Amino acid sequence: MEKGSKEKLKIGIYELTGCAGDALLILDCEQELIDMFKAADIQSFLMAKSDNIDGELDVALVEGSVSTEKEKEELVDIRKRAKTVVAIGTCSCFGGIQAAFLDKKDWEKNFKKVYGDNKMTHNKPLQSKPIDAYIKVDYYLPGCPIGKEQFLSTFNRILRGHPPELYRFPVCVECKWNENDCLLNKGILCLGPITRAGCGSICINHNLPCVGCWGPVEEANLTSEFHLLREKGFDYDFIKKKMADFSGTGMADFLGELKGEKK
Amino acid sequence: MKKISVEHLARVEGNGGISATIDGNVVTDVKFSIYEGPRLVERLTVGKTPEEDVNIVPRICAICSLSHKYAVLRAMENALSVKVSPKVALFRELMHLGEMIESHSLHLYYLALPDYVGFPNAIAMAAKFDLEVKIALEMKEFGNHIMKTASGRYIHGENPVIGGFGKFPSIEELIWIKSRAVHFMPFVLKTVSLFCELDYPDCPEDDTVFACCNPDQNKYGFAGDEIILSTGETINKEDYKSLTNEFVVSHSYAKHSRYKREPYSVGALARVNNLGERLKGEAGKMYKKYFNPRWKRNPLFNNAAQALEILYAFERIPKIIDKMVKFPDPPIVKYTKKEGKGTGIVEAPRGLLIHSYEISGSLVSYTDIVTPTAQNAEDIERYCYIAAQKLLDKGEENKIRDRMDLVVRAYDPCISCSAHMAEVKKAPAEDWKAKLAEIKEKASPMFVGVGNRNRSDDGAGVELALELKKLGVCDVYLESELEKHKILWEYKALRPLILFDAVDFKEAPGKVTLLPLNYVMDKTRLSHKILPFISMQMRHKHLKNAYMLGIQPESIEEGTKISRPVRQAILKVLKEIKN
Numbered sequence: 001m002e003k004g005s006k007e008k009l010k011i012g013i014y015e016l017t018g019c020a021g022d023a024l025l026i027l028d029c030e031q032e033l034i035d036m037f038k039a040a041d042i043q044s045f046l047m048a049k050s051d052n053i054d055g056e057l058d059v060a061l062v063e064g065s066v067s068t069e070k071e072k073e074e075l076v077d078i079r080k081r082a083k084t085v086v087a088i089g090t091c092s093c094f095g096g097i098q099a100a101f102l103d104k105k106d107w108e109k110n111f112k113k114v115y116g117d118n119k120m121t122h123n124k125p126l127q128s129k130p131i132d133a134y135i136k137v138d139y140y141l142p143g144c145p146i147g148k149e150q151f152l153s154t155f156n157r158i159l160r161g162h163p164p165e166l167y168r169f170p171v172c173v174e175c176k177w178n179e180n181d182c183l184l185n186k187g188i189l190c191l192g193p194i195t196r197a198g199c200g201s202i203c204i205n206h207n208l209p210c211v212g213c214w215g216p217v218e219e220a221n222l223t224s225e226f227h228l229l230r231e232k233g234f235d236y237d238f239i240k241k242k243m244a245d246f247s248g249t250g251m252a253d254f255l256g257e258l259k260g261e262k263k
Numbered sequence: 264m265k266k267i268s269v270e271h272l273a274r275v276e277g278n279g280g281i282s283a284t285i286d287g288n289v290v291t292d293v294k295f296s297i298y299e300g301p302r303l304v305e306r307l308t309v310g311k312t313p314e315e316d317v318n319i320v321p322r323i324c325a326i327c328s329l330s331h332k333y334a335v336l337r338a339m340e341n342a343l344s345v346k347v348s349p350k351v352a353l354f355r356e357l358m359h360l361g362e363m364i365e366s367h368s369l370h371l372y373y374l375a376l377p378d379y380v381g382f383p384n385a386i387a388m389a390a391k392f393d394l395e396v397k398i399a400l401e402m403k404e405f406g407n408h409i410m411k412t413a414s415g416r417y418i419h420g421e422n423p424v425i426g427g428f429g430k431f432p433s434i435e436e437l438i439w440i441k442s443r444a445v446h447f448m449p450f451v452l453k454t455v456s457l458f459c460e461l462d463y464p465d466c467p468e469d470d471t472v473f474a475c476c477n478p479d480q481n482k483y484g485f486a487g488d489e490i491i492l493s494t495g496e497t498i499n500k501e502d503y504k505s506l507t508n509e510f511v512v513s514h515s516y517a518k519h520s521r522y523k524r525e526p527y528s529v530g531a532l533a534r535v536n537n538l539g540e541r542l543k544g545e546a547g548k549m550y551k552k553y554f555n556p557r558w559k560r561n562p563l564f565n566n567a568a569q570a571l572e573i574l575y576a577f578e579r580i581p582k583i584i585d586k587m588v589k590f591p592d593p594p595i596v597k598y599t600k601k602e603g604k605g606t607g608i609v610e611a612p613r614g615l616l617i618h619s620y621e622i623s624g625s626l627v628s629y630t631d632i633v634t635p636t637a638q639n640a641e642d643i644e645r646y647c648y649i650a651a652q653k654l655l656d657k658g659e660e661n662k663i664r665d666r667m668d669l670v671v672r673a674y675d676p677c678i679s680c681s682a683h684m685a686e687v688k689k690a691p692a693e694d695w696k697a698k699l700a701e702i703k704e705k706a707s708p709m710f711v712g713v714g715n716r717n718r719s720d721d722g723a724g725v726e727l728a729l730e731l732k733k734l735g736v737c738d739v740y741l742e743s744e745l746e747k748h749k750i751l752w753e754y755k756a757l758r759p760l761i762l763f764d765a766v767d768f769k770e771a772p773g774k775v776t777l778l779p780l781n782y783v784m785d786k787t788r789l790s791h792k793i794l795p796f797i798s799m800q801m802r803h804k805h806l807k808n809a810y811m812l813g814i815q816p817e818s819i820e821e822g823t824k825i826s827r828p829v830r831q832a833i834l835k836v837l838k839e840i841k842n
Contacts, residue, residue: 019322021418211315
């Protein structure tokens, strides 16, 4: 990196609607953060610095879901400026908890319940959606929030021009590495089999079931998981709801298919 | 007319900003906005199990995630009649202290301090305060470590659950935390001196009401079952709505709160102001040494209060751990209740946090969450207004932007901003016309003419009202008729109220200014006896829907002649109202 900043990749980190947990996690990388700032040219990172520039980018990391008209415009602009866009965090990848109202009418009804008939002057609200509802996304880095190890390895690979190598298997695999007892066998509803790995099976390590906060694993057989849980005696609505808590639109197709199933 | 705004206050649930609109010599509007999109968390949670809610609601904010977790657990356990063992209560307190240390030290050293020692950011500041910045980072990491130990990971850990914890730390781990806490004490004491001795500017200063949790047994602390106010009143947690009165404002997706129609403040400063006398040990000594009456009037002292609380936390940790190691790890308490109602209140680092739920048929049927930043929003706007107007009076307009930045940051709203994105904009001339149109669009206003017709231009307000009456405009009153019509008694703020008056804003004669009435209240510029009367009548009513349309007089000498520029102004206003 001695050849000067021209060689460095230009990177922007952006926050849409969410809890700011992914940006905070990047900040919590304390020691590595300094190396990150040395290795790349961080053009924009609102949480960490004040001299932010909105110019051409090599890579844009985007956290949060799209929940206002202004965010949508901002996102489209980021896409235009960036060669590569990475969705970071469950909200950005799947819409997160706020995308649980899949039905537009449902969302409108609930919006009214919270804000009444007040007209919002500053920013037109939109039903929360993951960023790929509006732009092409190159890579998805899930997590609620994203994990430090997976983030740093992804960041490194992108810096070197390689695609990230993410776990393509469910939490169960990590859980076995950690030699935990299977909670499903104990009759506890655990979403490990359908949830993306990367967290290190942290909840099960604490004797608690996986809540599915990293979103659905790419090749998960959701229907089979559903039937398995039904066989274990769990309630139809409860399973359905639980599977959708964090996954937003990631579960939309599956939940649509379920409509024909008997209760 | 100018607009001074600090947009993109970074670091909250996304982003927000503050802006002040300046019309000549007068600040006519201050707005604190959260641009963050709506998430409808209070509705998302309905229909889920209590356990699912405990997973979901802390996702409101990563920065205060454990305070949210603590509050939702207390609420759910109240609703479901779950009693946790002493070890669980102690471990939760420890976890919460970890968040306090992490959040306060990040805010003080990385966000607040650079402003006071003249550096643009913490990294630049490190050149002069190398050691402080490094140890402060270690202190923050220590807070993070406690949070990770208690919750399972840095952010959104799921280890704390209804009825207890999934897993407790080993005794070795606890002893290590205790020894680390003791090890930090010299630096913690230095932190208190540093932040209590900073030179806080005396603008803005004004009285407000402070609110915080009232911990049991007359102790200092960050949780309780009652809210205590600086007025001495206490409010049971179930009655929290009598304090918060949340309402929606059109410029923000965060709701605002008012107590008895007045803004109030929450946070470290509220806690130290209300409970400081209860501090013991080194924290008690430091409180006695540094506390002074300015702490009750100046929000910038929130920084000093946070430093005192770091000291409190470091003194408290060894005591908690000494007790914790005596107990075996308790199992998670099971519950059978399927119906219930419960509220949980805790102190997030930035103030009172309230979670309230109703459970029917084992599912959540109602959720209400009131966050500290929502409660502080009104006071943030008010103090920024006071600061802006005072600086403007002193001819220091160039300082307004940075001062507002300082005020907002002192409140450490989840948007304690590291960004300095203030900008100064010239707004169009005669901006009052657009504002008047905006008010009229909402509902047809009532008008009251105020003034003394025997003092030349001072009669402008009455003159204007009389002319309007002649034109047949409805709901126009004179100051002298108020008693008769009792309009202010019946005034319910369903419709806007506009007072006409000659106001000395030190502008060119005839200049018209339209501003919210509460921005006029504490001004001596107004010459009439009517104002204290009006302010008294309206104190507990909806001040935000009342406005003052002021015309700059040329002269208020004895006589009945109205000057030319003021007469022209009256005609202009008549024309606008007629339209």
